[in-house]
Amino acid sequence: MKPTDAELEILHxxxxxGPSTVRQVHDNxxxxxxxxxxxxxxxxQIMYEKGLLSREEDGRSHTYTAVVTEEDTQRxxxxxxxxxxxxxxxxxxxxxxxxxxxxxxxxxxxxxxxLNNLNRDLLD
Amino acid sequence: MKPTDAELEILHxxxxxGPSTVRQVHDNxxxxxxxxxxxxxxxxQIMYEKGLLSREEDGRSHTYTAVVTEEDTQRxxxxxxxxxxxxxxxxxxxxxxxxxxxxxxxxxxxxxxxLNNLNRDLLD
DNA sequence: AATGATATACGAAGTTTTTCGTAGATGCAA
DNA sequence: TTGCATCTACGAAAAACTTCGTATATCATT
Numbered sequence: 001m002k003p004t005d006a007e008l009e010i011l012h013x014x015x016x017x018g019p020s021t022v023r024q025v026h027d028n029x030x031x032x033x034x035x036x037x038x039x040x041x042x043x044x045q046i047m048y049e050k051g052l053l054s055r056e057e058d059g060r061s062h063t064y065t066a067v068v069t070e071e072d073t074q075r076x077x078x079x080x081x082x083x084x085x086x087x088x089x090x091x092x093x094x095x096x097x098x099x100x101x102x103x104x105x106x107x108x109x110x111x112x113x114x115l116n117n118l119n120r121d122l123l124d
Numbered sequence: 125m126k127p128t129d130a131e132l133e134i135l136h137x138x139x140x141x142g143p144s145t146v147r148q149v150h151d152n153x154x155x156x157x158x159x160x161x162x163x164x165x166x167x168x169q170i171m172y173e174k175g176l177l178s179r180e181e182d183g184r185s186h187t188y189t190a191v192v193t194e195e196d197t198q199r200x201x202x203x204x205x206x207x208x209x210x211x212x213x214x215x216x217x218x219x220x221x222x223x224x225x226x227x228x229x230x231x232x233x234x235x236x237x238x239l240n241n242l243n244r245d246l247l248d
Numbered sequence: 249a250a251t252g253a254t255a256t257a258c259g260a261a262g263t264t265t266t267t268c269g270t271a272g273a274t275g276c277a278a
Numbered sequence: 279t280t281g282c283a284t285c286t287a288c289g290a291a292a293a294a295c296t297t298c299g300t301a302t303a304t305c306a307t308t
Contacts, residue, residue, distance in 0.1 A: 039267050060285055077209045078220055085201045090225035094218055096202055098238055101214035108243055114222055115236055163297050184255055
């Protein structure tokens with residue numbers, strides 16, 4: 001259920017570009033790093049067997065689609081990450097991230113709005 | 125440099141309890157899961173070779189100390205995680221975490237304070 | 249001195265993840 | 279129709295991580 005790092009790379013391509021062939025995914029990945037065509041193929045076949053991807057015959061090749069959504073996957077990954085890296089303390093993670101990374105004013109405002117809503121919930 | 129999951133477990137024990145023997149670390153880990161004594165020993169030896177831990181003879185046994193701090197390690201882990209899971213978007217991670225996890229009012233207030241400071245910085 | 253408990257070191261098996269070579273099928277162009 | 283490009287399937291090597299058995303040394307107790 002938890003995608004590995006290599007699997008995550010492929011999911012990101014599919015989430016960004018929609019259903020794609022192995023060739024398309026490989027072309028995309030190749031821009032960032034060295035990876036053989038059959039490596040990408042094999043990974044996608046494994047992911048298909050695991051149920052992470054679906055696929056459809058498309059002439060001589062296959063078109064693959066992500067079965068899991070980006071949001072669901074990220075939710076799972078965050079859960080694990082909070083556990084293993086922060087021993088369950090989500091707010092510690094948030095503090096760490098906010099202190100460490102730049103964000104635009106729009107993003108900060110968005111976060112503040114979310115925080116206000118959370119605060120209101122708590123007060124009820 | 126990046127600790128594996130098993131290594132992270134051991135680091136957490138050392139961060140929480142300070143310098144410890146293999147026995148102490150193993151006793152601690154055993155509370156949460158099945159793990160052989162020699163497994164813990166081996167892991168700590170490997171971590172020593174990697175430079176993640178230092179150690180000191182203490183009679184017949186060794187006392188191990190974390191070389192890396194919890195903060196530095198978490199900073200590294202967060203960087204990687206933002207990259208692999210959120211393709212670099214730290215604020216997306218924050219939103220996801222805040223929406224997903226419960227936090228106490230104190231924690232939320234703390235985060236808001238931090239946010240206000242960040243906002244002020246941006247406005248200058 | 250013998251025994252039992254406990255320590256390290258070492259090697260290696262077991263798992264999971266990543267990578268790719270090779271074989272065989274199919275399409276296309278000369 | 280021959281040959282080149284491109285696809286899948288398959289197997290298996292390579293790498294990274296986890297686990298533990300066994301040998302050996304040392305300490306404490308009888």
